[in-house]
Amino acid sequence: MGRILSGVQPTGSLHIGNYLGALRNWVRLQDEHEGLFCIVDLHALTTHPDPAELRAWTRNTAAAYIAAGIDPHKNAIFPQSAVTGHSELSWLLACQTPLGWLNRMTQFKEKAGKKKDQANLGLYAYPVLMAADILIYKATHVPVGEDQKQHLELARDIAGAFNHQYGVNYFKLPEPLIMETAARIMSLRDGTAKMSKSDISEYSRIHLNDDNDTIALKIRKAKTDPEPIGETLESMEERPEAINLIGIFAALSDKPPQDICSQYTGSTFAPFKNDLAQLIIDTIGPIRDEMTRLLDDPVTLDGYMKTGAEHARQLAAGHMEEVYDIMGLLRV
Ligand code: TYM
Secondary structure (H helix, E strand, C coil): CEEEEEEECCCCCCEHHHHHHHHHHHHHHCCCEEEEEEECHHHHHHHCCCHHHHHHHHHHHHHHHHHHCCCCCCCEEEEHHHCCHHHHHHHHHHCCCCHHHHHCCHHHHHHHCCCHHHCCHHHHHHHHHHHHHHHCCCCCEEECCHHHHHHHHHHHHHHHHHHHHHCCCCCCCCEEECCCCCCCCECCCCCCCECCCCCCCHHHCCECCCCHHHHHHHHHHCCCCCCCCCCCCHHHCCCHHHHHHHHHHHHHHCCCHHHHHHHHCCCCHHHHHHHHHHHHHHHHHHHHHHHHHHHCCHHHHHHHHHHHHHHHHHHHHHHHHHHHHHHCCCCC
16 A cells, blocks of 8 residues: 655635546545645745645645545645644655756746845755655655646655765655646636736636536637537647636546547537536535535634544654654764
8 A cells, every 4th residue: 555645725615627627536546555645834925925825725725625525534634834744844845955956947947037136945846845745755656737747756855865965765656646637727717828826817727616607608718719619629729728627527537538529529619518417517516515614614724624633743753753863963
């Protein structure tokens, strides 16, 4: 049985990209794996959230995990900051990470933009903390969306650098698990941009807590083109918004995109969008209602996270002692 670790930043309401690219796969993997699912609040600090909002989004994200189907009795669900080993290991690994590796990270370049000198050190070191999240538990598999692939490759490189530096075979190289369907859900306003929590347009994404009318409205307003739906995805090559909507439909109905093309070939987008909105409502509706129920009882919700954190802390503490020992840090 492998051990999976993954996380989401509590920087806003989760969207169907997070659900289809990450959460849904965690749920499917939980039976065959030991699961550790953190809410990466330390990573969120790189964006300077308001403290009260950060606390609220941390609970909201935990509720989304559970409502999506992660069983809190079988898996550890916890805020990253509750296990201090993540930050400690991050420093130890930072000392093994050449700057050249960090300079290649496309996410830093995108987020820092032109004002690189004003970006904070935390944003730059973000992938090292992410490597620590994974390696501190010696996780074997990391289920994420495609956008995290480069960070996972870096985590593997850092693990290798540590093993090499100390002549040990201590850290296992974690395997990324990127599901083919829905690895990258795009914005509803621009089929070439990733659906993202930080997009300024609310209409670019469907949130897990959107009500049914909002879902229907956002899908009605989703950008498309005047052409009818093509016979195959290849025939729609230059139509990224059309491909994205077909991809979302396919992922939600667990069918290959080709089946959806065949079903709607020649149709305009109006009837397709009606069916897509209904499909999203059928999937998201129960999750949203369960999230509301969980958030109404923060004592129970925090209790799940407390139990999860205790389990994670125990695992992490044992590994940290071993890492300190390997590195020659005197434990007095
Ligand atoms: P975050 O919060 O940006 O995203 C959380 C998860 O959702 C996936 N995802 C998507 N998948 C498909 N289409 C999209 N449009 C889309 N947007 C987001 C992400 O790939 C991710 O799996 N760095 C991570 C958080 C993190 C982490 C970790 C993940 C911190 N430490 C350790 C795994 C292991 C992040 O920013 O996720």
